[in-house]
Amino acid sequence: MVLLVFGQMSAEACTNLLISKGASKDGSTMITYAADSHVLYGELYHWPAADHPAGTMLQVREWDTGKILGEIPQVAHTYNVTGNMNEHQLAIAETTFGGRKSLRDPKGIMDYGSLIYITLQRAKTAQEAITVMTDLVEKYGYYSSGESFSIADKNEVWVLEMISKGTVEKGAVWVAQRIPDGYISAHANQARITKINFNEPENFRYSSDVVSFARAQKFFEGKDKHFDFSAAYAPLDFGAVRFCDARAWSIFNRVNPTFGKKYEAYAMGDLTKKRMPLYVKPDHQLTVKDAMELMRDHYEGTPMDMTKDVGAGPSACPYRWRPLTWESEGKTYFNERAISTQQTGFSFVAQCRDWMPDALGGILWFGVDDTYSTCYTPIYSAATQVPSSFANGNGDMLTYSDDAAFWVFNRVTNLAYMRYDEIIKDIRKKQTTLEAKYIRTVKAIDVAAKELYQENPADAIEFVTDFSVDNANKMVEQWRELEKYLWVKYLDGNIKVEENGKFKYNPSGLMPVSPKNKPYSEEYRKKIVQDTGDRLLEPAAVQ
Secondary structure, eight states: BBBOSSSOOOOSSSSEEOOGGGGSSSOOOEEEEEEEOOTTOOOOEOOOOOOOOTTTTEEEEEETOOOOOEEOOOOOOOOOTTTTTTSSSSSSEEEEOOOTTTTOOTTOOOOOHHHHHHHHTTTTSHHHHHHHHHEEEEEEEEBBBBEEEEEEOOSEEEEEEEEEEETSSSEEEEEEEEETTTTEEEEEOOOOOOOTTOOOOOTTEEOTTTHHHHHHTTTOOOOOOOHHHHHSSOOOOIIIIIIIHHHHHHHHHHHHHHHHTTHHHHHTTTTTTTOOOOEEOOOSOOOHHHHHHHOSOOOOTTTOOOOOOOOTTTTTOOOOOOOOOETTEEEEEOOOOOOTTTTTEEEEEEEEEETOOOOOOOEEEESSSOOTTTTOOOETTTTTSGGGGGOSSBTTTTBBOOTHHHHHHHHHHHHHTSSHHHHHHHHHHHHHHHHHHHHHHHHHHHHHHHHHHHHHHHHHHHHHHHHHHHHHHHHHHHHHHHHHHHHHHGGOOOOOOEEEEOBBBBBSSSOOOOOOOOOOOOOHHHHHHHTTTTTTTTOOOOO
């Protein structure tokens, strides 16, 4: 059998948030994921549950490139997987931290993407997933660079970090840490686990040679109790903090401003400051909507606010076209790297709920394109099919498809980039309305599905599948209508006048009333004057 590859991509710029049961308002666990890549097509993956004859082999392809890495024996039974979540409410996400360049095994069979999707087909709980993932790399070798994984089930959330042993020996060194109940964590392309408490097996798991291998490779000297995983295998530099840890800090800052202020200087890249810890206690318990909003961030209200400098242009657009770093007059400068970014392929909030049967408890709130302007639709993880608008094969990064969610959402978002400060208001209004509706609707679907499940589990799964598919496809249609509305309203830089939710015509009813023409802000006008001097200065009237 072949492990399907869904487009060539590199997910080396992603963001994850982890929320423990005690930190959520309803007692669910949650993890989030923004899969960011300039070549990743946003679609919803699906593997149906299946039984496999003895001797079946599974072909493993690298998720980033499609390259065949090898094959491994298939297990007798695999679970239903929808996106990054399976029928048992197990969810896995990732961010790549790279780490030491020497620790890469060109002969390894397991890459980070294969680890995620193969494990989701084989494991039921977070700790079982850790076992499956680490056993696979020990037996078949680890092909990728350093990786941080977020792993959640209905009871707990864990961060697993691993890096290959390179060509020294097969396998990987790794550590996993459970996030304490009542706390949240986040990671964004930088290893975040530091000290390991070797006497707390309920909170830490690790490879037997995690310290000895580092010592043998001259990455660490000293006593085991002083060992720091990140320092040994992924040492910090300015970029690791400002481009990576800063995104985790921004989440922490929004849920605990006192914590945020304490570590602000560190987040801005001051390596002399104390390093930010792995987790923080939020000031309030978080809802699924809060999780969605935390993934929508351009550092607003912080010293890194991307809407304030000249790069934002006249419409305060918080996006910077790549590359991330650039040169001017022999000096190197950089753009901020925020959570919300234009190159996101897909993102999600995976919610695991212990008060529901496993087949109904897992919900993947799924969206495509930029997190700030996407809309998250609920997909039950036990769904046996995916919406046609999100399906693999409905377009790709080089093939336009009019009814593919990825292209519909990108059309709207790229329109917004031209007049951001105004258009984003309409997008956010629609987004807020729909997501609030979906959250309310899920409560009703849960009640009906649970009753059905008691009578016939298969009928309940069919019911939530139909809801997931229908709701998502309708959402895409509504986004298509939003696009039409935005084109009419903002054509040629004007803003059409509205009244009672409709565009306003003049008394004759034949022509629209004159549109509004919003001028540049006074701040931006000053920047124009500074740049042009007297070239645009109107001469004084002749007396």
